[in-house]
Amino acid sequence: MIAEIGQLLLSLAFAASLVIGLQHLWGLRRVAAPGVDLAAANRILGTTAFLTFVLVAASFGLLATLFMGSDFSVLNVAENSNTLLPLQYKFAATWGSHEGSFLLWNLMLCGWTAAVALASNALAAGYRARVLTLLLVLQAFFLLFLLSSSNPFERLLPAVAEGRDLNPLLQDPFMVIHPPMLYMGYVGFAVAFAFAVAALMEGRLDPTWARWSRPWANAAWSFLTIGILLGSWWAYRELGWGGWWFWDPVENASLMPWLAGTALIHSLAVTDKRDALKSWTILLSLVAFALSLLGTFLVRSGVLTSVHAFATDPKRGIFILSMLMLIVGASLVLYALRTRDIGLGGRFGKVSRESFLLANNVLMSAALGAVMLGTLYPLFAEVLSGRKMSVGPPYFEAVFVPLLLPAAYLMAVAPNLRWKESTLPAVLRPMLLPTLAALLLATAAVLWLGPFKWLTVLGLTGALILAWGTADHARRQLAKLSTNGDSGSLGARAGKLGASYWGMVIAHLGVAAFVAGVSMVKSYEFERDLVMKPAETVQVGSNRITFIGVDQGSGPNYVTQHGVFELTEGEGKVIYLMEPQKRMYQAGRQVMTEAAIDYGMFRDVYVSLGEPVEPKPGEAASDQGWSVRIYVKPFMAWVWIACLMMAIGGGTTLFDRRYRLRRAAAPAADAASASSPAQA
Amino acid sequence: MGGRLRIILPLLVLIALAVVFVIGLQHDPRKLPSVLVDKPAPAFSLPALSEGQTVVTPDALKGKVWLMNVFASWCGACVAEHPLLLAIAAKNAVPLVGLAYKDEPADTREWLAQRGNPYTQIAIDRNGLVGIDYGVYGVPETFVIDGAGVIRYKQVGPVDEAFFTEHVAPLLAQEAH
Numbered sequence: 005m006i007a008e009i010g011q012l013l014l015s016l017a018f019a020a021s022l023v024i025g026l027q028h029l030w031g032l033r034r035v036a037a038p039g040v041d042l043a044a045a046n047r048i049l050g051t052t053a054f055l056t057f058v059l060v061a062a063s064f065g066l067l068a069t070l071f072m073g074s075d076f077s078v079l080n081v082a083e084n085s086n087t088l089l090p091l092q093y094k095f096a097a098t099w100g101s102h103e104g105s106f107l108l109w110n111l112m113l114c115g116w117t118a119a120v121a122l123a124s125n126a127l128a129a130g131y132r133a134r135v136l137t138l139l140l141v142l143q144a145f146f147l148l149f150l151l152s153s154s155n156p157f158e159r160l161l162p163a164v165a166e167g168r169d170l171n172p173l174l175q176d177p178f179m180v181i182h183p184p185m186l187y188m189g190y191v192g193f194a195v196a197f198a199f200a201v202a203a204l205m206e207g208r209l210d211p212t213w214a215r216w217s218r219p220w221a222n223a224a225w226s227f228l229t230i231g232i233l234l235g236s237w238w239a240y241r242e243l244g245w246g247g248w249w250f251w252d253p254v255e256n257a258s259l260m261p262w263l264a265g266t267a268l269i270h271s272l273a274v275t276d277k278r279d280a281l282k283s284w285t286i287l288l289s290l291v292a293f294a295l296s297l298l299g300t301f302l303v304r305s306g307v308l309t310s311v312h313a314f315a316t317d318p319k320r321g322i323f324i325l326s327m328l329m330l331i332v333g334a335s336l337v338l339y340a341l342r343t344r345d346i347g348l349g350g351r352f353g354k355v356s357r358e359s360f361l362l363a364n365n366v367l368m369s370a371a372l373g374a375v376m377l378g379t380l381y382p383l384f385a386e387v388l389s390g391r392k393m394s395v396g397p398p399y400f401e402a403v404f405v406p407l408l409l410p411a412a413y414l415m416a417v418a419p420n421l422r423w424k425e426s427t428l429p430a431v432l433r434p435m436l437l438p439t440l441a442a443l444l445l446a447t448a449a450v451l452w453l454g455p456f457k458w459l460t461v462l463g464l465t466g467a468l469i470l471a472w473g474t475a476d477h478a479r480r481q482l483a484k485l486s487t488n489g490d491s492g493s494l495g496a497r498a499g500k501l502g503a504s505y506w507g508m509v510i511a512h513l514g515v516a517a518f519v520a521g522v523s524m525v526k527s528y529e530f531e532r533d534l535v536m537k538p539a540e541t542v543q544v545g546s547n548r549i550t551f552i553g554v555d556q557g558s559g560p561n562y563v564t565q566h567g568v569f570e571l572t573e574g575e576g577k578v579i580y581l582m583e584p585q586k587r588m589y590q591a592g593r594q595v596m597t598e599a600a601i602d603y604g605m606f607r608d609v610y611v612s613l614g615e616p617v618e619p620k621p622g623e624a625a626s627d628q629g630w631s632v633r634i635y636v637k638p639f640m641a642w643v644w645i646a647c648l649m650m651a652i653g654g655g656t657t658l659f660d661r662r663y664r665l666r667r668a669a670a671p672a673a674d675a676a677s678a679s680s681p682a683q684a
Numbered sequence: 685m686g687g688r689l690r691i692i693l694p695l696l697v698l699i700a701l702a703v704v705f706v707i708g709l710q711h712d713p714r715k716l717p718s719v720l721v722d723k724p725a726p727a728f729s730l731p732a733l734s735e736g737q738t739v740v741t742p743d744a745l746k747g748k749v750w751l752m753n754v755f756a757s758w759c760g761a762c763v764a765e766h767p768l769l770l771a772i773a774a775k776n777a778v779p780l781v782g783l784a785y786k787d788e789p790a791d792t793r794e795w796l797a798q799r800g801n802p803y804t805q806i807a808i809d810r811n812g813l814v815g816i817d818y819g820v821y822g823v824p825e826t827f828v829i830d831g832a833g834v835i836r837y838k839q840v841g842p843v844d845e846a847f848f849t850e851h852v853a854p855l856l857a858q859e860a861h
Contacts, residue, residue: 083760168760287694294698307708321709329702336695343691380704387707591758593786 007078007157010066014107014157017059017114018147024052025140032134033205042129049136050121056143057111057118064111067156068098077163080104080156086169086591088561096179097170102304102320103156105183109300110146112184112191117143120195120220127216134202135195142194145327153320169561169591178238182231186258189228190296193261193289195220196268197335200289204338209282214275217289219658221272222507225265226654232258233647240640241599248643251400256379257299260372264292267368269654270361278423280350280358283343284365290339294332295372301328307383353425360418367411374403405459412466412519415512416473435473442468453528463523471516478509503659511653514646521642528638535617535629545636547609548572549582554613554630562587562596567613567630571602584613603641610635721838725752725829726817730807733782733789740781740807742833749855750779752827753803753843754815756787757795759823765842766799772848773802777856782806785815785823828852831859 028045067080071094076082084100099105117139124132150156199217203209235258240248249255268288275285301307305321352358378395420431446464450456478501485497498506532544536551552568569582582600589596599612614631720726729741742750753769755762773780782803784792789808796803809815818827828837828851837851 164760164763168758283691291694298701301705305705305709307705322706325702325705325709329698332698333695336698340691340695380701383708384704387704593758 006066006070006075007159010063010070011151011155011157013059013063013066014147014151017056017063018144018151020052020059021056021140021147022144024048025137025144028133028137029141032130032137042133045133046129046136049133049140052140053114053117053121053136056140057114060107060111060114060147064098064107067104067107068095070157071095071098074167075163076165076167077160079158079160082160082164082167084167084170086167086561088590089167089170089175090560092177092180093170093175096174099183100170100174100179101156103150103154103158105187106146106150106154106304107156108184109187109191110143110150112187113139113143113146113194116192116195116220120198124216127212131202131206131213134205135198138198138201139194142198142331145331149323149327153323166591169589172562172587172589172594172596173242175561175589175596176238176242178234178241182234182238185227185234186231189224189226189231189265190258190261190299192220192224192227193265193293193296195224196272196289197293200286201335201338204286204335204342207342209275209286214272214285215662218269218272218276219660219663221265221269221289221292222654222657225262225269226651228258228262228265229647229651229654232262233644233651236647237644241601242596248640251378251395251397253379254299254303256375257302260375260379261292261295261299263368263372263375264288264295267365267372268292270364274358274361278350278352278358280352281362281365283339284362286339286343288365290332290335294328294335297324297328297332301325302379350424352423355421355426355428355431357418357421357423357426360414360421363414364411364418367407367414371404371407374407375400378403409462409466409519412470412515415515416466416470419474419477419508419512434476435469438472438476439465439469442472450527457527460523460527463519463527467516467520467523470519471513474509474512474516478505481505502661504657507653507656507660509653510656511650514649514653516646517642517649518646521639521646524639525637525643530636532634534632534634536632537627537629542634544609544634545607546573547579547636549609549611549634551630551632554616554628557585559587561591562589564588565613567600567611567632569600569611569632571609580609582609582611584611586613605641606639608635608637608640610637720819720827720835723835724833725827725835726814728807728814728817730783730809730814733784733792733806733808737805740805742781742829745779745781745829746833747831748779749831749852749859750781750829751852752781752783752818752829754783754785754818754820754823754825754827756785756823757791758787761842762824763799765824766802768843768845768847769802770800772843772852773804775848778852779804783809783814783818785809785820786812828855830855 028049031045070078070081071085072091074081074085074087074094076085080101080103081097084104085094085097089097097104099108117136120139121136124135127135196217199213199220203213232255235255236248239250268285268291271281271285271288274281301321301324305324307321350358378399381395417431417435420435442465443461446461446468449464450460481501482494482497485492485500490497490500492500530545532542534542536542538551538553541548541550548571550570550572552570554565554567557564557566564585564587567582567584567586569584570578571580571582573579580602582602584600585598587596587598588594597612599610601611602609612633614633617629617631725742727742729739732738732740742752751772769780772778780803782805784806786809789810792806792808796806807814812820818825824842826839826843826847827835828839830836836855839847839851
């Protein structure tokens with residue numbers, strides 16, 4: 005009965021979104037449609053947004069209930085859960101399948117729509133109505149797909165006694181949090197998309213458009229950053245390959261909207277502050293969401309193979325592709341028709357903050373194009389020549405580094421440039437000495453650490469001057485306030501600069517940490533593959549690892565071979581007991597490795613347990629050797645912390661004063677925002 | 685870049701991508717050509733599940749077209765293909781050998797008792813070693829083996845409605861000549 009109610013609630017949400025969405029899409033097709041009561045339209049649209057969110061949330065709750073209660077008369081539950089599964093994974097299994105995760109996707113979309121309805125009272129009535137209408141129409145599309153080809157509530161009759169279990173790879177604490185964060189990011193770009201399309205529909209860009217689109221784009225981008233970070237960390241912990249980014253098609257599918265989103269949030273800043281780069285910003289708003297949809301298509305259609313891919317069903321693929329074409333195609337047609345009316349907006353000099361942000365846009369877009377080409381190339385090759393092939397990390401690293409490393413250097417300079425027109429010497433002169441110092445420092449470090457590589461020097465130099473440039477800019481901003489007669493405390497002056505500014509500082513320092521971390525880990529990581537016998541010790545870097553032995557154990561739904569290693573530093577001080585495992589999950593008989601990692605600020609030591617080696621005749625079984633893989637990853641933690649800083653930076657911008665002021669004050673009071681310091 | 689081109693370009697890229705995707709969807713990226721196709725079926729000799737028979741070996745089937753279905757009681761997709769296997773068994777046209785892959789015999793028996801047994805004989809591959817010889821990487825898989833003992837086709841995943849007519853019936857007709 006629960007399953008049927010869940011399906012009914014989804015159908016109601018679909019019907020409401022469809023009817024109200026289409027009715028208003030028709031009603032609002034012209035700028036000043038005569039006889040439209042906008043206040044009434046907004047009331048209906050807002051109510052529908054809340055209503056559909058509640059319906060879909062309830063439906064999601066019912067699906068979770070079915071999973072928690074192990075109701076194996078529901079196909080989805082039978083295929084993705086098991087009575088032995090620990091409770092938190094029974095819950096997470098709700099989004100362990102294509103159907104369930106797409107329901108989560110829809111829940112997120114409805115959640116974003118409801119949030120827009122709640123927080124957009126300051127928008128012009130006609131504009132707000134258009135944004136909500138577009139979001140409701142998107143909801144209708146995706147709910148239709150869910151109900152027609154991916155029904156999570158489908159019955160399995162007769163019911164089975166035991167479920168097939170959640171894929172052991174997904175039985176990880178990160179399964180609880182990684183997909184929701186990632187989907188929040190993906191789906192969040194729908195809001196920026198709706199803002200852009202609504203502006204195109206009106207045929208003019210209200211100056212407030214970019215200002216109001218910014219927090220939504222920043223929020224979505226921050227969620228996506230967290231989602232990608234968690235996915236990457238998960239792969240690092242779980243797969244036992246010692247890597248953290250594999251350029252897998254699905255990883256790339258999340259990286260593409262992230263790159264577009266990065267370009268978008270910067271482009272929005274230019275449009276907000278200077279009314280410039282308008283058609284770029286519109287296009288990026290469309291592209292970021294289009295790439296989220298492309299990611300959804302790639303993962304769920306089976307058109308590419310990947311560890312993440314859901315069960316293949318060509319019918320689903322065609323459905324998502326049609327939706328993608330309709331949504332993205334219609335928006336791009338609208339863009340082609342209307343962008344001339346909108347124009348590029350404000351002019352700026354060749355050397356200005358605008359031009360540097362435009363360069364950032366171009367670099368991000370080029371990187372995006374390169375990732376897309378590499379991801380889709382196997383598909384192109386198969387379509388054109390019928391041959392199977394794959395594109396690996398060497399390609400991606402070869403194109404990615406030269407495109408994105410220069411961005412770090414541009415970022416160090418950009419905040420120092422003035423809007424509209426600046427002169428390069430004036431900006432570069434104060435940078436000269438620090439750059440030289442950074443270069444010397446980086447060179448010395450690389451010489452000391454041995455093998456000398458220019459790329460490492462360039463990476464570390466970039467990280468250093470970016471960190472210095474960002475921090476020094478903040479220092480000078482604070483100093484400027486006090487020379488201008490502000491006698492407030494440091495905290496008060498910092499507050500004056502605004503959350504938006506500090507968000508940028510945190511995020512840019514995060515990028516510096518990221519560049520430093522990646523340069524170090526890529527240059528100085530090493531691995532050892534060896535066979536170890538109990539009591540044997542091996543020296544890795546400044547640490548020694550002693551193999552104690554392997555014993556048997558069991559978990560709630562698996563049996564495990566549990567290895568014990570001692571990690572010692574210096575004079576035999578044990579600093580960490582490392583316990584890698586090899587688990588066999590009972591339901592599916594799948595073997596999973598659980599690596600043991602000693603995290604450190606400057607290096608991770610990572611041990612994964614391989615296979616036992618058959619003892620030689622005459623050897624005692626207790627002396628059995630095991631193949632062991634050891635990695636040392638310098639500065640790995642910097643990569644995670646860096647991503648977290650970027651996300652926190654993005655999140656910080658949401659607390660900017662002007663968004664709070666705006667909600668309290670009437671929309672007419674437009675001047676207040678101009679006083680906050682102009683920052684990208 | 686010309687103004688007009690810049691405006692139209694995203695649309696053109698989208699259309700080009702769509703064409704590639706539509707063609708790409710017709711291909712199955714998981715359809716890896718099995719190295720074993722057109723090679724002799726690996727020999728094995730395994731304990732039989734049913735009483736009254738001790739070993740199962742392909743040698744006894746020489747001269748006949750036969751099918752080998754890799755299954756297990758713990759496999760959910762096997763439930764989905766089971767009715768189709770029963771239908772194939774009802775035709776009585778080919779021997780259908782079941783390979784109980786990494787499964788407890790008691791579980792296999794119970795599973796078959798619940799759903800019906802389509803197999804003419806069942807081999808117990810408890811540690812999955814024969815599975816390795818046959819390159820099994822997921823359950824279920826079904827092999828079509830001709831009278832000369834050569835693997836002619838390998839179905840990865842559940843068999844579908846078209847499986848028998850496309851991959852088995854032509855072979856039967858061919859061998860009948």
